[in-house]
Amino acid sequence: MPGEVDTEDYADVWVFIEQHDGEAAKVSWELLAKGRELADEKGERLVALVMGDSVTHLAEEAIERGADEVLVAEDPIFEPYLPGPYGEQFRYLVEERHPDVVLIGGSHTGRDFAGRVAVPTYAGLTADCTELDIEPDTGLLLAKRPTFGGDAMATIKCVEHRPQMATVRPGVFDAAQPDPDREGTITEVEVVVDESHQRSRMIERVVGDITDITDANVVVAGGYGTEGDFGPVEDLAAALGGEVAATREAVEEGWIEAARQVGQTGKTVKPDLYIACGISGAIQHLEGMNDSKTIVAINDDPNAPIFDDADYGIVGDLFEICPALTELIEQKRGETA
Structure with missing residues (x-):
């Protein structure tokens, strides 16, 4: 059956750094803080992924905020955000590098393209999580989220498929604080998408007047x-x-x-x-x-x-x-x- 994998081939905790116009979404730094905890508990590395055009400064900040390595996919095709290029590039990196856990902010952007990664890679994806833990005996990700209209909490774990993916609601974790003395590795990765992956195009971007x-x-x-x-x-x-x-x-x-x-x-x-x-x-x-x-x-x-x-x-x-x-x-x- 597609998706059956040797789970021992998968390692590291990944965090997607969402950005718009060169500015990171707050949820990205929140996930880096939690990702750091999960990676340390698993004894693995924390890897951040940044996609965009001229976003090296965000890679440097991700190192300061806890990442051991930052993968940078830098190309004008990633500006502005479109789900096709983002989803295809992310899918490629997941299949090439085999992360064990992947965390994405539960924002409009994150929820838009997370499924484009999970479905073709046969990953396990839990949406709108409010708590994340590691199961002590197995090292599996325990993803918790509201269910039945918020009347109950469900704990979901993915035993057979990889990576273990979760979109996480903004605001549930404290943001990682920068440490200018932290050191890490910034790796420029191959950009594998082109205009053929742009099945839609941005006509106009309108930002609402409702403050977050x-x-x-x-x-x-x-x-x-x-x-x-x-x-x-x-x-x-x-x-x-x-x-x-x-x-x-x-x-x-x-x-x-x-x-x-x-x-x-x-x-x-x-x-x-x-x-x-x-x-x-x-x-x-x-x-x-x-x-x-x-x-x-x-x-x-x-x-x-x-x-x-x-x-x-x-x-x-x-x-x-x-x-x-x-x-x-x-x-x-x-x-x-």
């Missing part, structure tokens, strides 16, 4: 208790210079865009301050924000589970408390201006 909430230092989130009125939440977030987020229920009701959903089936955030307004505290939501440094809960139900995870709790009507907090913050800022 995973980068926010302050997040103010609204839940079902807002009853669809996010005005007080938005005003408080604006006063604090933060971003607005929401629960799955609020998104499913159509009250706010899906890009702002926090939870097992949404995004994972780790801000300095997280204010939960009208959020009961279901476990699915808590999984996406419980690593926040300070959590403030506002809810009119004193028995709401959210208070068990909050550092500070305010029992009351969010439509009264949020405007009062907004006014107080704006007043204090006016006094110090």
